Amino acid sequence: MNPDLRGLNCRPGSVNTIINKQGAIMHHFKRFAASTAVVLCASGALAQDSITVAIQLEPPNLDPTSGAAQAIDSVLYANVFEGLTRFDADGAIIRGLAQSWDISEDGLTYTFNLAAGVTFHDGTTMDAEDVKFSLDRARAEDSTNAQKALFADIADVTVIGPLVVQVTLSKPNGMFLFNMAWGDAVIVAPESIDTIATNPVGTGPFAFANWVQGDRLELARNDSYWGAAPALETATFRFISDPTAAFAAMMAEDVDVFVGFPAPENLPQFAADPRFQVLNGNTEGETILAMNNQREPFDNPLVRRAVTHAIDRQAIIDGAMFGQGTPIGTHFAPHNPDYVDLLANSQFDPELSRSLLAEAGLPDGFTTTLKLPPPSYARRGGEIIASQLRAVGIETEITNLEWAQWIEEVFTNKDFGLSIVSHTEPMDINIYANPDYYFQYDNADFRAVLEDLNATTDPAGRSALLAQAQTIISEDYVNGYLFQLGVATVARAEITGLWVNQPTAAVDLTGVSWGS
């Protein structure tokens, strides 16, 4: 479709919308307007194959293999870049550039068979050498990969044939295929690596076309894609962080889809409007009230337990998130089959909270800091948590921080009592095995469980160990577990094939179309 026609609202239903807006005075123009619009739209309506997608943040650069910004993956994951494996819409690990693989008995050797006939967008062939290059680059000494830990267990990458590559691990890692599905592990080519930050060249169904920094980024269908061709011809990403502007852009139909809509208070209005659909999904973000386990008085498990019983999760979800979010009782995603419901460990019970504080020798409560990063779950949630804690005698001094400050003060220097943050990386319960991690949980038993987990590849054994790990941190009251962060997608009603959940930050356009 000619993009210039977009301004004419050439979509089913839009003729009626225009007419309704004009009101009764325009009644006698109705037939004229309708027929004109139909004529104008005739060419456009037949082939609706372009889409405008808005997300909140602009990617700082277009290199998913360095830098942690989720916006990079939101635009490029599965669209432009592909890895050996990938996440599907439900978070399952499926085949990517690797069409099959064999795992040795000892779990140390993975032999990947690559898809044939795959080319990069610059026309060069994707083969085993490119896989070796990508993995070696990510784990190199001077690598700036933000998730370097994903590659830590790789001992060697060997090219067996043009389409066969063998990865040897230094120790068994049950998460290896999962790790290779991350956006940070996509396959890149040595020929185009120098300009990847501004001109990303991948193997995906869409090729990067244009980036007007600060305004929009355009992708175009890759006609020589090795897999199933996508329905869309072109896709434009726009970046709108202001909630009011987001509402206006959707309402004015300037954008067709908004993934991660920033104004939850407006969602009912979109849901009630026949022009739109609202998809409420889950993310991998466990939102927690982080406690500094090495700092008084949070070094006392009784105090930590008292804090968790003082919190009414539903009040936070309703008050701060307008009902978007699922309560959690441990650091694990509730939509994961291995999730254990441990909410009973930390039920809202202010009486119990007060008596636990008295037992800990703090009958009059105490004062601590509550340092909040910018997202609304933290800023709005922080106010509610502060008042809930005040009810049991815990006074908080709230400090609002920018992300860069939060990373320095809270995350790196561990200068905080309480903080609220959503841990958005998938399957990140292993952060509790690192005593230096900012909340500083130090438990050898937990670390032993995770070591067993890493060495276990059979699903039943892994499930049991994961359940054990979830239970330990829940019963140790390491942090206050609040809710799984939701994600709302607002889209034009005709659009199909969008991801509802965000198993990883992605706007996968491979299966998206304008319906029939």
Add this chain to the structure above:
Amino acid sequence: MIRFTLGRLVSLTASLIVASIVIFAVVEVIPGDPAAFMLGVNARPDTIAALRAEMGLDEPLIARYAAWVGGMVQGDFGMSWTYKTPVATLIADRIWVSLPLAIYALALSTLVAFPAGIYAASRRGGAGDTAIMGATQLGVAIPNFWFAMILVLVFAINLRWFSAGGFPGWADPWAAIKALTLPAIALALPQAAILARVMRSSLLDMLGEDFMRTARAKGLTHRQALWRHALRNALIPVLTIIGLQFSFLLAGAIIIEQVFFLPGLGRLIFQAISARDLIVVESVVMLLVFTVIMVNFIVDLTYAAVDPRLRARA
């Protein structure tokens, strides 16, 4: 005149040097390590160290300051840490939104403010004067971002005459101007209100001057005297205000650029600060300071050319 110009040039250079030191110092003391921010919470310390080295952050402050200023003198504004593109390119792209927007808003505000101010002054105390002064009071009081939202609600969401934001680029000039119209109106309203008030009071001041009495004594009507003599003299304070407003509009449209998601200089600075892209913040702010200082320099020279008394004082 040459001595005056040289004197001004010396003070201009001194201002620029002081400004560069202040900007560099202020930006460097903002807490938050840029490398740690870019790599996020799962990054390993050695990865952060590698990125710091890549960005040149491990060098001493003095060396980094010297490299920054040295580069700028040669027209090299450095390389953005996050965008990985030259800062000069970023600025060049954004200036084509910010500059036309500022000019557009200024033109609108002048077009409204001049007639309104002149009319109010000529009908001093009358119903028209009271109405205009009431309206300008309101115009000064309304926050421009709120006005912007109302404009979007009415003209983008309900009437669909304009899109709610964004900028299509100058390939289609008509579309570009259309995209800048609502933001320009939102920006122009408070400016026009201020300008109309200044215009009116400046004119009224002139009406009490001796030369006005002389003009009336020569037989000119009130209106003729106002147009021929008062207006020309009243323009000096008005032009000064316009100059100040232009600098403000160029650098200060951050909120309006957010509301309309326009890719302008204000939004660039805003994003760069939150992403700790220090080199972009430093260079863009320095460029704005340079622009303001240059404008003042030119204004000084013009004043001196017009008014010999200023030259003598220097």
